[in-house]
Amino acid sequence: MEKEYLLKIKKELSKYQNIPKDLYNYIENAFKKGAQEHLLPVIAVKKERKIVLEKIDNLFKEASNITELSPADIIKALDFHSKDTDLARIDATFAELRTINFLSNLNLYNITPLQAKKGEKCADIIATGGSDKYVIEVFCKISQSSPQTEDELIKDLENNTILNYPYTYEDDLFQYYIDKSILKKIQLDNTAKKYKCNKRIMVLVLNDQNIFGFLTPDECTKILSKISTELDWGSNYYFAIVTGLVSLDIIYPPITL
Numbered sequence: 001m002e003k004e005y006l007l008k009i010k011k012e013l014s015k016y017q018n019i020p021k022d023l024y025n026y027i028e029n030a031f032k033k034g035a036q037e038h039l040l041p042v043i044a045v046k047k048e049r050k051i052v053l054e055k056i057d058n059l060f061k062e063a064s065n066i067t068e069l070s071p072a073d074i075i076k077a078l079d080f081h082s083k084d085t086d087l088a089r090i091d092a093t094f095a096e097l098r099t100i101n102f103l104s105n106l107n108l109y110n111i112t113p114l115q116a117k118k119g120e121k122c123a124d125i126i127a128t129g130g131s132d133k134y135v136i137e138v139f140c141k142i143s144q145s146s147p148q149t150e151d152e153l154i155k156d157l158e159n160n161t162i163l164n165y166p167y168t169y170e171d172d173l174f175q176y177y178i179d180k181s182i183l184k185k186i187q188l189d190n191t192a193k194k195y196k197c198n199k200r201i202m203v204l205v206l207n208d209q210n211i212f213g214f215l216t217p218d219e220c221t222k223i224l225s226k227i228s229t230e231l232d233w234g235s236n237y238y239f240a241i242v243t244g245l246v247s248l249d250i251i252y253p254p255i256t257l
Contacts (some may be wrong), residue, residue: 004248016057025082095205123191224252
């Protein structure tokens with residue numbers, strides 16, 4: 001049964017010329033390890049699978065056009081390994097692909113994913129804009145649980161259990177961003193020095209349905225401004241939130257070329 005199912009998935013994936021073979025290998029390895037909870041949404045019900053695959057194919061196609069790398073070379077440069085079935089790794093790969101498209105929309109160019117050498121940690125991407133060279137560190141925030149429904153929220157309020165939630169979604173996003181940025185700053189700075197980059201960008205790719213639906217462009221800008229002020233790293237650091245929706249893909253301060 002498992003073999004037949006994998007053959008069906010493989011056949012469907014083969015219809016999309018921009019989806020690298022490594023993605024199927026990842027799915028196959030996840031099945032072998034019993035890590036079904038870490039699989040891509042491509043194993044969801046069939047009516048959803050086509051939409052997901054089309055989006056993945058287009059994501060690779062856009063990134064390929066921007067970087068002038070084949071999809072197979074891109075996924076390799078993003079340190080994706082099909083035997084690593086950890087959920088964080090696959091999320092990171094798609095976050096970096098979305099960031100490549102985001103950087104292009106900012107009119108940056110020479111966008112190049114960085115493949116870390118064995119035993120070395122480095123930032124994810126470098127790019128050029130005018131006379132400046134940018135190094136980019138990408139991290140993501142995904143849903144840890146299903147979004148709270150209106151009925152669930154009302155019930156929590158009635159039972160006073162809402163007091164168990166110390167943060168609003170803005171506070172939660174702000175603190176998550178701060179904590180991750182502090183952890184990744186040395187890595188970002190070291191890569192900037194290595195590639196002679198004078199500008200640095202921290203990018204949070206947001207796919208947390210508990211937060212995503214509440215954000216507006218103004219709120220994103222407000223949160224990023226607050227992060228910039230709190231960290232106080234200087235004018236060469238930029239902070240971004242990427243959601244995949246142009247209206248909510250925000251960088252602070254704005255980059256002007």
